[in-house]
Amino acid sequence: MSDTPVIDAVALRKVYAAGDTPVVALADVTLQVQKGEFVAVVGASGSGKSTFMNLIGLLDRPTSGVLRLDGVDVARLTGNQRAIVRNHKVGFVFQGFNLLRRTSARENVELPLLYAGVPARAREEAARLALTQVGLGDRLEHMPNQLSGGQQQRVAIARALVNQPALLLADEPTGNLDSATTREILKLFVDLNLHHGITIVMVTHESDVAAVSRRVVQFKDGHLVLDGPPPPEWTPAIGVPWRQAAKVEAA
């Protein structure tokens, strides 16, 4: 693992000035994520998980600290360059989906390709494929308000994946899904991680989802308090090869 880390956060800090007392949403978090890792971010509500994701997804800027993506200090990037990184390198699944209203599932998924300059026909084909991957091949032309919460979440996942990003940032991607669909999505993530080398950082509240990852980091009141492999007592929602290997090693 001598490669440049995909994510290299040093003393990353985010302070919100809302109200009288400033809120320290993220307190000097230092964390490195290497290429090919599958990281689960856990922690209580309000512990700073989404804040952290927004920073590494280049949606927000830290109050202080340094963030390097693939070795590039993002503070040096112009607005346009940040947009290009968001478009080409990162796939972001929002906690609140953030789908365009009155815009079909297919067109929502096409959006990143639109700004990547992909021609219409290729866009449509890629969107169809991505939606089929998340089990929505039969809902292409549905509007978000015609889809269930779980289906909307899957559209958001398809949109994050359609550009074949090297880094997938997913903020509670299975929060609205039933256990069967959750397993489908997790299988997809594992496949992407295992066979396509995609680095995944995924926020979750559920231990069985977190247990699927290779590494769990825990936030508490903005601090990074735990960092290591998923605890053995957590039962993963699906079987994963690295977990088997670990078990074998332990035995």
Add this chain to the structure above:
Amino acid sequence: MSIFTLLRLAFRVIARNKARAMLTVLGIVIGVAAVIAMVALGTGAQQNIAKQIASLGSNLIILIPGTTNVAGVRGGGGSSTTVDVDDIDALRREVKSISLITPANRQQVQIVAGDANWGTTVQGTTPAFYTVRDWPVETGAQHSELDEASQNKVCVLGKTVATQLFGTDDPIDKWVRIKKVPFRVIGVLLAKGQSPMGTDQDDAVIIPFSVYRQRMAGTQRDQIQAAYAAAIDANSAQAAVDEMTAVLRQRHHLRESAEDDFSIRNLADIAAASREVSDSMTLLLGSIAGVSLLVGGIGIMNTMLVSVTERTREIGIRMAVGAKARDILVQFLVEAVVLSAIGGAIGVLFGWWVARLLSDATGWVTVFDPAVAALAFAVSGAVGVFFGFWPARRAAQLDPIDALRYE
């Protein structure tokens, strides 16, 4: 993003709120319609004036007794009695820059043919009239110097009078009665159309001046109501006016300081006066157009600002998946331009319709110029760019995370 995608997006957004879009573009519609109607009418009016002026005859000079009004053109004329037949004879003799001069006295009469009956103007004038006014007969003959000398009771009918009295029959050698005096019809004038003052020139009857003096003029047989003269050529028109003025002032014993007690106009003066009227109309419509376009532009700016605020989250989402500031700017700019171009297109159609309506109602000729329509349409597009830029830039300058969190 391809322009096709951008346009489709813009049309979709506009179609979502048609009522708002229509209200927004109203100002543009009125502005462009005013431009189109203005140019259509203006061009038509210029053509009309040119045609009517030409219809007066070449190198025409008009003499009217009494002081003139400021506009330089007076209606009926002839109310003053400061010019008499001797003045005309003197002018004919002494002014070298005119080739012809003829008195033209007139009055309203009833003209009767059989049981047909028509109210018209009878005009007593000499044979020079046909040349000076460049107004030949269509059928039959003009009256001659012999008719003048022998006071023959013959008449030449204007086209309108001929039609009113005789319909499609040939009026030549028929008899008509004017003020109980029987006249033999010897000719019908070529149709001439409207005068620059908007009267029907063909609604008139010509009789020899000598007969008019004798039978129509009553006690005022020596007075002249109007006279037409022809300058020897177009370049001499002003010289002719000056010479005529000098001769008449001398004959009327006017002091240096006294005003003319007559007025002499050449065609250039009349043309200028008519053009002044049509120019002020063009100016009026032009200002309406300008103000409407300005108001329309502000309307578009307002709607776009509201739209940017309403769609802040959409902007955030687009930025989050990779839209650059420029992409957002272009998206909203295209929307503003499409909006104003829709207004422009409706305005062109509406203006064309208004011009048609006006020309039907008033009989004015209107000329619809596709180049002007294209220009007006382009201007409306430019209005969209100009007034859409600020809202679009505000959208483009949003911060992704702020836009995403916007409630």
